[in-house]
Amino acid sequence: MSEKPSYDPKAFKEFEHAGWERSAANYHDLFGRLTAQTNEAILGRVDARTDVRFLDAPCGTGELAGAAAKRGARVTGLDFSATMLADARGRHPDLEFRQGDAENLPFENAAFDAVSCQFGLRHFPDPGKAIAEAFRVLAPGGRYAYTDWCPPGISTFFQIIMDAAKAPGDASAPLPEGPSVSRLSDPDESRRTLAAAGFEETEAVELPVELRCGDPRYVLDIIYKSIVRTRGLLEAQPPEAREKIEQAILEGAESHRKDGEIVLTLPALMASGRKP
Ligand SMILES: C[S@@+](CC[C@H](N)C(=O)[O-])C[C@H]1O[C@@H](n2cnc3c(N)ncnc32)[C@H](O)[C@@H]1O
Structure with missing residues (x-):
């Protein structure tokens, strides 16, 4: 089922592409440490094992692809960012x-098992x-899984960003427009979407992901150096508003310090299904 966007898809794709080209150098050590916490759940769900033809799209810097290869899967990683791919190839030359x-x-129908x-x-x-497209390239019986971030309310990481974005009052600029960031992390909606695409045995489960750090500026590092849409939000602000948001993020992170360490939760929804 395709969305009828209220935004310009070409402009959004170009914004994303330019953003990821800038993020590759730091992605693995910052945001990649968080996304990788879902590797084993995904690989278990798609049954990635010896000789399974496995496609990871988008692969980013290749952590999930590397973990699948360790299980013996025949791995292909796809991404549209040349810099993310260069990093992935450097880490996983084989x-x-x-x-x-x-x-x-760019694959034939039924080319993959997972x-x-x-x-x-x-x-x-x-x-x-x-x-x-994932459904098309899967062979019958093949499995698909995606993860997406749970929204503020469930996620303290996204809650502090959302709260901080209100700090400048009227001066704040909106998040760059793109697809809904909450629809696909809703368990019912995700299963409906997968069923409408043709998948059966759909399932939606929440996975724990945690960010631990000693210094709240680490959260700003993640935003500015390794992700795209939130950085876009901050960079679109007038300087004074941006300063207020940054300060509110630092204070928000600090408020989650326990026993000397800041612990932010950012659970993910994993939705999955099987091609009949
Ligand atoms: C948040 S990162 C996720 C990377 C990796 N899967 C992970 O979980 O760490 C998003 C990735 O999507 C890629 N991407 C965004 N739009 C894409 C598209 N239309 N086609 C292929 N890759 C895309 C970006 O280059 C980036 O590597």
């Missing part, structure tokens, strides 16, 4: 990585198109 668009996969999309859907102008 694996196959392809540059391409997850909404228009497909994953780890924290990718909210970055595509049309997440439904990427799910349909």
Whole structure:
């Protein structure tokens, strides 16, 4: 099922592409440490094991692809960012990585036994198109799983960012427009979406993810150096508003210090299904 966007898909894709090209150098050591906490759950769910043909799209810097290869899967990683792929290839020189668009996969029908999309859907102008493409390239009986972040309220990480964005009052600029960041992390909605794409045995489970740090500035490092949409939000602010938001993020993170360590939760929803 494809969304009818209220935003410009081409402009959004270009914004995302430019952003990820800037994030590759630090992604693995910052945000990648968080996303990787879902690796084993995804690989278990898609049954990645010896000789399973496994596609990870988007693969980012290749952590999930590397973990799948350790299980003996025949791995292909796909991403549209040349810099993310260069980092992935440097870390996993023996694996196959392809540059391409997850909404228009450069593979034949039924080419894979397992497909994953780890924290990718909210970055595509049309997440439904990427799910349909995953379905197309899966062989009958093949399994698909995606993860997406749970919203503020469940996630203290996203809660402090959302609260901080209100700090400047009227001066704040909106988040760059793109697909809904909450729809696909809703358990019922995710299962409905997968069923509408043709998947059966759909399942939605919440996975724990935690950010631990000693210094709240680490949260700003993650935002400025390794992710795209929240950085876009901050960079779109007038300087004074930006300063207020940064300060509110630092204070928000600090308020989650326990026994000397800041612990932020950012659970993920993992939704999955099987191609009949
Ligand atoms: C949040 S990162 C996730 C990377 C990795 N899956 C992980 O969980 O760490 C989002 C990734 O999506 C890629 N991406 C965004 N839009 C894409 C598209 N249309 N096609 C392929 N890759 C895309 C970005 O380059 C980036 O590597």
